[in-house]
Amino acid sequence: MFLPSESHLTAPDARGFSGVETWVFDLDNTLYPHEARVWPQVDERITLYVMELFGLDGLSARALQKHFYHRYGTTLRALMQEEAVDPYDFLDFAHDIDHSGIALNPALGRAIEALPGRKLILTNGSRRHAENVARKLGILDHFEDVFDIAASDFVPKPERRAYETFLDRHAVDPTRAALFEDIAKNLVVPHDLGMATVLVVPRTVDPFRDASEQEAVRAPHIDHITNDLAGFLSERVAPALPR
Numbered sequence: 305m306f307l308p309s310e311s312h313l314t315a316p317d318a319r320g321f322s323g324v325e326t327w328v329f330d331l332d333n334t335l336y337p338h339e340a341r342v343w344p345q346v347d348e349r350i351t352l353y354v355m356e357l358f359g360l361d362g363l364s365a366r367a368l369q370k371h372f373y374h375r376y377g378t379t380l381r382a383l384m385q386e387e388a389v390d391p392y393d394f395l396d397f398a399h400d401i402d403h404s405g406i407a408l409n410p411a412l413g414r415a416i417e418a419l420p421g422r423k424l425i426l427t428n429g430s431r432r433h434a435e436n437v438a439r440k441l442g443i444l445d446h447f448e449d450v451f452d453i454a455a456s457d458f459v460p461k462p463e464r465r466a467y468e469t470f471l472d473r474h475a476v477d478p479t480r481a482a483l484f485e486d487i488a489k490n491l492v493v494p495h496d497l498g499m500a501t502v503l504v505v506p507r508t509v510d511p512f513r514d515a516s517e518q519e520a521v522r523a524p525h526i527d528h529i530t531n532d533l534a535g536f537l538s539e540r541v542a543p544a545l546p547r
Contacts, residue, residue, distance in 0.1 A: 311532045312540050313520070318527035319500035321544045326474075326481040327419050328499075329447075330461075331427040331434045333486040334533070336406055336441060338510035345401040346429075347512065350379050353397050357387065377460040378428055384458060391458055399433035406440035415537035416446045420545060425450045426470055426483070428460045449474065462490045467497060484533065488521040495525035502528040502536065 329335055332343050354372075355365040372382035380398075383389035416423060423446055427434050431452040438444035455473065456466040471478055479498035485491050491501040503526045506518055520529050530536035 313529040321541050324482045325421040326476045327423045328426050328483045330485040334504045341405045344512040349398045395430040403440050408442045412534040413443045415534045423447045464493045492525045505531050507531045
């Protein structure tokens with residue numbers, strides 16, 4: 305977490321943004337704050353799916369879900385491999401949520417719109433989920449496309465193949481791209497491929513996520529850290545761009 309006076313941090317040898325032509329954003333817990341209560345609903349729906357599939361109680365299903373997540377990267381991948389679950393059925397079920405807690409974010413919209421070049425969403429979720437959320441935030445029209453878990457043949461971040469498929473599909477030069485992501489381990493491969501990396505952390509503790517996934521991790525593969533995405537884009541990125 306950050307102190308109030310530390311909304312943005314930049315590593316001494318951080319990659320900058322002057323040559324960036326493609327801006328890539330993760331969706332969940334990156335483009336919206338945890339107060340929107342989007343991810344807790346998805347997480348609960350996944351637990352319910354596991355409960356119904358295996359005939360388990362809530363606690364047992366939750367434990368199995370987390371086992372799947374840590375072993376396979378996503379619960380979906382585990383269920384596809386071990387139970388031959390229809391991924392589209394799973395995604396439709398998991399993302400059938402209430403979007404009323406998502407507030408329009410004009411500041412973020414203006415900041416993203418002002419970025420020169422292409423803007424893309426890269427998510428382990430579904431296209432429909434990404435579009436629904438981005439539409440509620442008022443930012444969907446600023447993005448060229450959504451690269452979802454289906455587009456990566458259900459290979460999730462942080463696996464290298466997911467990023468390579470994304471870069472190839474959209475003809476993105478990673479050395480001229482930046483990625484904004486809320487999970488530190490998901491920035492390892494992008495940085496290795498040449499992307500500028502920005503870790504987005506919550507301003508306040510999110511009680512629905514593991515503490516390890518909220519840390520302001522300072523590591524060689526993380527160029528920048530922020531707890532205010534709109535502010536970072538306007539205060540750190542915009543001034544660094546050629547005029």
